[in-house]
Amino acid sequence: MSATEPVLVPLEYQEEELTTLIGPDWADRLLHAYRWMVLGRTLDARMLGLQRQGRIGFYGPATGQEAVSVGAWMVSKPQDWIFPGLREQLLALARGHSLTTYLHHLFANDLDPARGRQMPCHPTAREVHYVSMSSVIGTQISQAVGTAYALRHKRDPSVAFAFFGDGATSSNDFHAGLNLAGVLDLPVVFCCTNNQWAISVPVERQSAVAHLSEKATAYGMPGATVDGTDVVAVFASLNGAAEKARSGHGPTMLEFVLYRMTPHSSSDDPTRYQAKDWMARAQAHDPVRRLEDLLARRGALDEAKRALIALDADGEVRGAIATAEKVGPPLSESLTTDVLASPPAPAGTGSDGS
Amino acid sequence: MPTQPLYRKLRSERRSNSVADPTPSTAVDATGAEARIPSTDLLGVYRMMVTSRVVDERCLTLQRQGRIGFYVPMQGQEAAQVGCTWALSPEDWIFPAYRELGVALTRGVPLKLLLDQFIGNSGDALKGRQMPNHYGYRAFRFVTASSPVGTQIVQAVGTAMAARRKGEPIVTATFFGDGTTSSSDFHSGLNFAGVFRAPTIFFCQNNQWAISLPREKQTRSETLAAKSVAYGIPGVVVDGTDVHAVYGAVAKARELALAGGGPTLIEAQVYRLGPHSTSDDPRRYRSDEELNAWKAKDPIARLKHELLADGQLTEEADHEVWESTKAEVAKALAASEAMAPVQPRTMFEDVFAHIPLALEEQRDQFEALSAPGATKP
Amino acid sequence: MTELTLVQAVNRGLFEAMKSDPDVLILGEDVGVNGGVFRATEGLLKEFGAERVIDTPLSESGIVGAAIGMALYGMKPVAEIQFVDFIYPAFDQIVSELAKFRYRSGGQYPCHVVIRTPYGGGIKGGLYHSQSPEAYFAHTAGLKVLIPSNPADAKGLLLTAIHDEDPVLFLEPKRIYRSVTGEVPDGDHRVPFGLASTVREGSDVSVFAYGAMVPVAAQAVDALGAEGIHAELIDLRSLVPLDEKALLASVEKTGRAVIVHEAPRFCGYGAELAAILAEKALYSLKAPVVRVTGFDTPFPYALEHLYLPNAERVAHAIRTTAKAA
Ligand SMILES: Cc1ncc(C[n+]2csc(CCOP(=O)(O)OP(=O)(O)O)c2C)c(N)n1
Ligand SMILES: Cc1ncc(C[n+]2csc(CCOP(=O)(O)OP(=O)(O)O)c2C)c(N)n1
Numbered sequence A: 001m002s003a004t005e006p007v008l009v010p011l012e013y014q015e016e017e018l019t020t021l022i023g024p025d026w027a028d029r030l031l032h033a034y035r036w037m038v039l040g041r042t043l044d045a046r047m048l049g050l051q052r053q054g055r056i057g058f059y060g061p062a063t064g065q066e067a068v069s070v071g072a073w074m075v076s077k078p079q080d081w082i083f084p085g086l087r088e089q090l091l092a093l094a095r096g097h098s099l100t101t102y103l104h105h106l107f108a109n110d111l112d113p114a115r116g117r118q119m120p121c122h123p124t125a126r127e128v129h130y131v132s133m134s135s136v137i138g139t140q141i142s143q144a145v146g147t148a149y150a151l152r153h154k155r156d157p158s159v160a161f162a163f164f165g166d167g168a169t170s171s172n173d174f175h176a177g178l179n180l181a182g183v184l185d186l187p188v189v190f191c192c193t194n195n196q197w198a199i200s201v202p203v204e205r206q207s208a209v210a211h212l213s214e215k216a217t218a219y220g221m222p223g224a225t226v227d228g229t230d231v232v233a234v235f236a237s238l239n240g241a242a243e244k245a246r247s248g249h250g251p252t253m254l255e256f257v258l259y260r261m262t263p264h265s266s267s268d269d270p271t272r273y274q275a276k277d278w279m280a281r282a283q284a285h286d287p288v289r290r291l292e293d294l295l296a297r298r299g300a301l302d303e304a305k306r307a308l309i310a311l312d313a314d315g316e317v318r319g320a321i322a323t324a325e326k327v328g329p330p331l332s333e334s335l336t337t338d339v340l341a342s343p344p345a346p347a348g349t350g351s352d353g354s
Numbered sequence B: 001m002p003t004q005p006l007y008r009k010l011r012s013e014r015r016s017n018s019v020a021d022p023t024p025s026t027a028v029d030a031t032g033a034e035a036r037i038p039s040t041d042l043l044g045v046y047r048m049m050v051t052s053r054v055v056d057e058r059c060l061t062l063q064r065q066g067r068i069g070f071y072v073p074m075q076g077q078e079a080a081q082v083g084c085t086w087a088l089s090p091e092d093w094i095f096p097a098y099r100e101l102g103v104a105l106t107r108g109v110p111l112k113l114l115l116d117q118f119i120g121n122s123g124d125a126l127k128g129r130q131m132p133n134h135y136g137y138r139a140f141r142f143v144t145a146s147s148p149v150g151t152q153i154v155q156a157v158g159t160a161m162a163a164r165r166k167g168e169p170i171v172t173a174t175f176f177g178d179g180t181t182s183s184s185d186f187h188s189g190l191n192f193a194g195v196f197r198a199p200t201i202f203f204c205q206n207n208q209w210a211i212s213l214p215r216e217k218q219t220r221s222e223t224l225a226a227k228s229v230a231y232g233i234p235g236v237v238v239d240g241t242d243v244h245a246v247y248g249a250v251a252k253a254r255e256l257a258l259a260g261g262g263p264t265l266i267e268a269q270v271y272r273l274g275p276h277s278t279s280d281d282p283r284r285y286r287s288d289e290e291l292n293a294w295k296a297k298d299p300i301a302r303l304k305h306e307l308l309a310d311g312q313l314t315e316e317a318d319h320e321v322w323e324s325t326k327a328e329v330a331k332a333l334a335a336s337e338a339m340a341p342v343q344p345r346t347m348f349e350d351v352f353a354h355i356p357l358a359l360e361e362q363r364d365q366f367e368a369l370s371a372p373g374a375t376k377p
Numbered sequence C: 001m002t003e004l005t006l007v008q009a010v011n012r013g014l015f016e017a018m019k020s021d022p023d024v025l026i027l028g029e030d031v032g033v034n035g036g037v038f039r040a041t042e043g044l045l046k047e048f049g050a051e052r053v054i055d056t057p058l059s060e061s062g063i064v065g066a067a068i069g070m071a072l073y074g075m076k077p078v079a080e081i082q083f084v085d086f087i088y089p090a091f092d093q094i095v096s097e098l099a100k101f102r103y104r105s106g107g108q109y110p111c112h113v114v115i116r117t118p119y120g121g122g123i124k125g126g127l128y129h130s131q132s133p134e135a136y137f138a139h140t141a142g143l144k145v146l147i148p149s150n151p152a153d154a155k156g157l158l159l160t161a162i163h164d165e166d167p168v169l170f171l172e173p174k175r176i177y178r179s180v181t182g183e184v185p186d187g188d189h190r191v192p193f194g195l196a197s198t199v200r201e202g203s204d205v206s207v208f209a210y211g212a213m214v215p216v217a218a219q220a221v222d223a224l225g226a227e228g229i230h231a232e233l234i235d236l237r238s239l240v241p242l243d244e245k246a247l248l249a250s251v252e253k254t255g256r257a258v259i260v261h262e263a264p265r266f267c268g269y270g271a272e273l274a275a276i277l278a279e280k281a282l283y284s285l286k287a288p289v290v291r292v293t294g295f296d297t298p299f300p301y302a303l304e305h306l307y308l309p310n311a312e313r314v315a316h317a318i319r320t321t322a323k324a325a
């Protein structure tokens, strides 16, 4: 925290504008969005604490990026496919993945659907069409494109959303994925969460373009740069891109500019590479506070309600932690299962089948 | 079409090109007049293009006769290759693909040395290890080509970064096709070059086909040069059958790179008049009409026409150019075919700087086994 | 039964799979209009249309990455990599993703992709059209690796692969694409995984080979019959899962083993076979295990005939092994 409280950059939407962009029920919807954002924020803070206490092994926060996950939740339909990047866990939760199950994953215990095989923050949530992610940067991008092909092939009116960071725009699969989606005109929305850092590498060092969305030109698709800490803008841009894809008009690349408000992960020390004023700039664009401020100014949120929402989130997170922490480690048999469909025991009889 | 998505656009401000490099990119006037090939060079350029064509046709025949194993022709791309290389300095490094005969010849690689590589004999600088067309000659700053497409692109950027660091006033030029713009290393190479402002010229010969895949199925990008936008670098489209246009674009890109202004992507639009390689049958996937339309734009005929018009060439002199070139090629070929085959022992060299013990053992076993009568019971 | 070449058998297998299952589709470079550079996909575009036979841009990571995405949705993509030598841009998608999806998601996201690709030397392809990188993939948990040596197995293993639940790397010995012909059962012919095939029965020495080395080894084995050495030749054909029983049973009978592959020796697939024999059949062995392999060098162009194991080298190894005390 810097000594002087940074001045929040306010969201300047008028009621009519919100009605046009979101609908007449904008207040309810934004309040709901706000709840999720608070939950995400609370979870991050608690889990980073637990990691420091040695109670979980690792944590990758999404603080500062909540508006993208929540905006995508507002836009996406249950049958749409989500290919997450590193920081979209809140999207899985908002789409209905149980918080307790996610905590089982963070504790890598026996009730983790992936049986504790992956590092924390790599959840799989098939029931909400949230695809298993790997740690390898970018690989999900071309996979999302393949799924988009299958969606169209099967006349499924759903859309694939691929999330990835600014660093991932340099990966092979970014190039492969966007090119293929462009050529085949597929129903996919590319969502680049430009948090301006790839661990210690600033985005200026990642690419010489002014806006990462310009990369869309190389693949013959539209691209736009969006304020990723403004949930209304995130919603509106994603909604446009998703509808475009859904109606058979092909892919779009959206770049959400936002601020990473924490270390890259629990293993990282940003004081080694970030300028001193970074956090102040980031806080001025805190997506949770910006929405809170908007809702308050538009009369949809008062202090009592705000406190209640915070309390609820805290209680929910505490409850889930308490439940998950009680569960033991995965059974050792899970060391060898799920490698192949059938057990890897040699099947041969030693004789020629014919 | 649905209406444009609604959102607030961020202020559009161009970032300083690179945090690594404070050199201003405005040092060079990128809109300067196009350089032209000195008129006294034009006959030399023409002769080089003719030589490329003659070697190419000869090699296709040699392959059919079984005298070389494989061949990748480059007909239709002579102006692009010769024009580009003409604009480079001999000190500049070349990172070619497998179709760059015109580049190698312009660089001065002797004909016989190239033919030795096609045959894979004991005169081959690569010791018979690579398929024909995958040559490289250190003395000519012409780096050995590989088959996996695109790998040379990012390598060229690395060399350019190193040269710049050492203060050498050179550029690197890398050659690749339209299909190769989809490869991983195209992406990495151009991105690195943009970020580190490497003095590299990306010379893409868009010959309209990647084996059987036409250009429009390769990418939705409006032009291939437009891909430069994704890397924050300049991109130019040139008519690759016009040797002047190619030369001008390359000369400008070179000047920009040397002044610290970074890389340029040049798309030279050409046509592959022949098959992809001697293993390919283009009639399976493209029409005669298309081929004939491009044949009418044969770059050699185009330059010849110009030379005839301005009196530098007569029909008789032209005939002489072709005939003397053919004689030169025949002579070099005879010399190459007289060379001994490559020595089996060389197979074990150059894996590492020194042959490891285990490999020495494999070599000795191999030699013992190939001694006369060694395998008889 | 129809007499086919190996590449025709692959083509028939693909045809059969696409005809019987609308979820099977093909993607790769030059697979559509051109029918594949080796013609393995000849005629499929015409029969099944461009939606199921997809000519892709030149990007192997795109091909495999997209195939993974299709498989996640429940399709059965068969990706072609034009030469296995060009598979490395997709290595990440294969090793980090395809092989690990099932495991890392606790079984929720099985990912069934078949990757077909020609491999091996003998066509004067130099360094980059000749390699045998099966060991990289066999080393990767979660991938099955198959290498047929004859047309019937090519079709039968390919169909089993396409209808399997796991990712499969299907390596096709391009050197014998056309030189080997054989009777191939019509229709939905399947050869099970994990089952080696005994090509020659014998009692003196066991010879293990796969792919294009099977006919080479067979030639050696046949020649040695005249010298009174009766070698048993086993075609492994399914590298993962391996028919370990066949391996051990043969060596228990003969007490001698020769392993043949064209990939380099060091850490090659043969090293695993030798290790299994050392662990589980040591007391049956009467002589050291011998490997006949490519050299520990990149693959050469002009000298490929010397690099590749030939019948003479295999025969020499069998003879030496048979005579060792
Ligand atoms: C292929 C690959 N290379 C390197 C890493 C190590 N790594 C993990 S996250 C990361 C930075 C990613 O940056 P970005 O894409 O901007 O996403 P962010 O972490 O900022 O959300 C790196 C280099 C990796 N996981 N995968
Ligand atoms: C990584 C890789 N994938 C596939 C191939 C097979 N291949 C050889 S050339 C070629 C097409 C290349 O097209 P383009 O880049 O347009 O160059 P051109 O041959 O037209 O000069 C393909 C697919 C390869 N050599 N490398």
Ligand SMILES: [Mg+2]
Pocket (backbone or CB within 6 Å): B177, B178, B179, B205, B206, B207, B208, B209, B210, B211
């Ligand atoms: Mg081309």
